[in-house]
Amino acid sequence: MRHDVVYKEQILPIAQDPFQNVATVLICQNLLLRTGISHILSGTRFTISREAYEDLSTLPAFADDEPALFIICDSRSIVEYASAAEELKARCPSAKVVVLADAMEPETVMELCRAGLDGFCPTSMDRHALVKALEIVILGETYIPASIGLMLLEQVRQGRARFSHSSAPAPANDPAALQNKLSDREAQILRCLTQGASNKVIARELGVAEATVKVHIKAILRKVKASNRTQAAMWATGNLDFAQENPRSLVPGE
Numbered sequence: 001m002r003h004d005v006v007y008k009e010q011i012l013p014i015a016q017d018p019f020q021n022v023a024t025v026l027i028c029q030n031l032l033l034r035t036g037i038s039h040i041l042s043g044t045r046f047t048i049s050r051e052a053y054e055d056l057s058t059l060p061a062f063a064d065d066e067p068a069l070f071i072i073c074d075s076r077s078i079v080e081y082a083s084a085a086e087e088l089k090a091r092c093p094s095a096k097v098v099v100l101a102d103a104m105e106p107e108t109v110m111e112l113c114r115a116g117l118d119g120f121c122p123t124s125m126d127r128h129a130l131v132k133a134l135e136i137v138i139l140g141e142t143y144i145p146a147s148i149g150l151m152l153l154e155q156v157r158q159g160r161a162r163f164s165h166s167s168a169p170a171p172a173n174d175p176a177a178l179q180n181k182l183s184d185r186e187a188q189i190l191r192c193l194t195q196g197a198s199n200k201v202i203a204r205e206l207g208v209a210e211a212t213v214k215v216h217i218k219a220i221l222r223k224v225k226a227s228n229r230t231q232a233a234m235w236a237t238g239n240l241d242f243a244q245e246n247p248r249s250l251v252p253g254e
Contacts, residue, residue, distance in 0.1 A: 021047045022138055023066075027084070028073035029054040037073060037100070044131050056087055066092040069138065073100045078108050082115035089116045096137045106151045109144055119143035181223045189216050190224075190240065193233040 024046045028034040031052075038048045046069065053059055070088050072081070085097045098119040099112065109120050119137040121130055122145055133143045182190065185206070192202045199217070203210040217229060226232040 021045050022068045022134075023047055023049065024069045024071060025049050025053060025059075025067045026071050026073060027053050027056065027059075028071075030073070033073055037071070040127050040130065046131070046134055056084055059091070062092055067095055069134065070095055070097045071100055071134075072097065075101060078111060081112050081117070085112060085116040098134065098137055098143070104148075106148045106155065109148055110152065113142055113144075117142075120145070120148070182220065186216050186220050186223070187240075189213060190220055190232060190236045193217075193220075193229050194236050196233070 022045050024041070026034055026037060026048055028037070034052060041048055049067065051060075070092075072084055076084070081099055088095060088097050096118040097116065098121060099117060100121050100123060102123050104120055104122075109117075112120070119133060119142060121133050121143070125133065125145075136143045188206060189202055192205065197205070199210050199213045203213045206213070217232075220226075220232055221228070224232055224235050226235055
């Protein structure tokens with residue numbers, strides 16, 4: 001039977017009818033734990049099968065009356081949990097698989113969900129919360145505790161913060177970054193601006209056309225985030241070191 005047909009004919013009616021029983025299979029080697037879970041779910045819509053299954057190898061071949069929910073209650077490794085979820089999904093494609101365990105790392109839970117797990121319920125859950133969690137799973141949603149969800153969100157937030165910190169561009173007003181954007185000619189002209197030299201004087205000093213100086217000054221204003229040549233000169237005076245350059249004044253009379 002196709003998965004979508006099984007879902008529509010078996011799982012969907014169960015999910016939509018809050019009074020319809022959900023055939024549930026416990027996979028648990030611990031008799032005491034299995035008895036306790038059966039008692040917790042007694043009186044709910046989750047009807048535990050009479051047969052006790054300690055391992056997947058003891059499961060029968062299910063026909064059209066396949067169970068709607070498997071609950072794995074044993075302590076296993078992540079590989080064993082993932083393998084069990086995949087095998088149960090292969091046997092009963094429409095069934096849901098939930099792990100009931102003491103604790104689990106957020107990364108492990110996410111890995112198991114990718115392997116086909118439909119929910120993780122810690123053993124510390126209240127009885128009513130457990131029942132509601134199983135009902136959420138039957139409705140087609142994946143259930144994880146809020147504590148794990150918050151830890152995953154925090155890890156994502158920290159990861160983004162580290163990425164932003166490592167890849168963020170230098171601040172717009174960072175002197176070192178701005179200085180690196182200036183060409184040698186622009187740095188020369190900026191030095192001249194700090195001396196109050198006019199475009200004509202700068203052009204004569206550097207041996208270029210006055211129009212060329214104007215073009216360079218526009219580029220300088222854009223790169224150092226200045227509105228005019230005076231602001232550019234003030235910025236250069238406070239942030240750039242011209243001590244090694246020619247200190248000769250370009251302003252006539254000085």
